[in-house]
Amino acid sequence: MRPIIIMDSGAGGLTVFEEISRMMPWLPVIYCADNAGFPYGPRSEDDVIQRVSHYLGVLCQQFDPILAVIACNTASTVALTRVRKELNIPVVGVVPAIKTAALHSRNKCIGLLATPGTVKRSYTDNLIDDFASDCEVIRVGSTRLVHLAERKLQGEPVAQWEFDKILEPFAKASQQPDQIVLGCTHFPLVKGELSKSMPTVAWVDSGEAIARRVYSLLNHHIPNNPDQPELQAFLTCDSPAGTRLAFAFAQRGFGELQVLQ
Numbered sequence: 001m002r003p004i005i006i007m008d009s010g011a012g013g014l015t016v017f018e019e020i021s022r023m024m025p026w027l028p029v030i031y032c033a034d035n036a037g038f039p040y041g042p043r044s045e046d047d048v049i050q051r052v053s054h055y056l057g058v059l060c061q062q063f064d065p066i067l068a069v070i071a072c073n074t075a076s077t078v079a080l081t082r083v084r085k086e087l088n089i090p091v092v093g094v095v096p097a098i099k100t101a102a103l104h105s106r107n108k109c110i111g112l113l114a115t116p117g118t119v120k121r122s123y124t125d126n127l128i129d130d131f132a133s134d135c136e137v138i139r140v141g142s143t144r145l146v147h148l149a150e151r152k153l154q155g156e157p158v159a160q161w162e163f164d165k166i167l168e169p170f171a172k173a174s175q176q177p178d179q180i181v182l183g184c185t186h187f188p189l190v191k192g193e194l195s196k197s198m199p200t201v202a203w204v205d206s207g208e209a210i211a212r213r214v215y216s217l218l219n220h221h222i223p224n225n226p227d228q229p230e231l232q233a234f235l236t237c238d239s240p241a242g243t244r245l246a247f248a249f250a251q252r253g254f255g256e257l258q259v260l261q
């Protein structure tokens with residue numbers, strides 16, 4: 001079976017991979033972490049679009065995938081239209097689950113925790129206007145949290161006070177949100193730490209919805225005698241931080257980390 005591509009700036013897309021692999025454990029996956037461009041959050045929109053378009057183009061040429069997932073909110077909110085035009089396969093994007101959070105909020109106050117890029121995008125403004133116009137929406141953009149999530153996957157210690165500090169604008173608001181959207185695929189990796197800081201909040205991410213979308217685009221195909229799928233992971237440059245992610249990828253069944261040629 002032809003593989004699917006999952007791409008992110010780093011290891012955040014593994015949270016999407018986990019949902020996809022839970023639903024379709026037979027699916028071969030090529031994962032690409034653009035660690036040379038990490039983090040995407042502070043980069044300009046044009047820069048992010050160029051990088052994603054370039055690497056997805058290279059991956060499609062090398063691996064002839066059946067479908068691609070941009071497992072990154074920061075990239076999806078700007079690059080989806082362009083790469084959908086460029087590639088002749090379905091491209092699934094990940095965008096903040098504002099609609100779900102607004103639907104489930106009882107006090108009609110929701111939070112959006114994402115990268116600085118995602119919180120200020122017009123794509124996000126439109127999502128809020130379309131699906132959460134009856135809610136107060138508190139937005140917090142944090143690059144530090146992306147680094148903390150990545151550090152945790154690299155086996156480095158992370159301090160609880162850092163999470164408390166990042167979440168302060170939610171915790172200290174006159175009305176606290178009862179639902180907070182994890183609008184960055186890195187953030188479910190530190191959901192335990194976030195919950196420790198704000199135990200009563202419901203954290204909403206898009207991983208499962210993305211897996212369902214992929215399943216439906218593959219026409220709900222379930223092979224009769226599935227083989228163990230090949231899971232390959234690529235970095236876009238050789239770096240010590242990238243190499244420290246090897247264990248996290250191996251734990252999830254991926255072969256040795258390779259550098260994309």
Ligand code: DGL
Binds near residue numbers: 010041071074146184
């Ligand atoms: N995982 C990414 C996202 O969903 C990007 C984090 C970053 O590189 O800043 O937004």
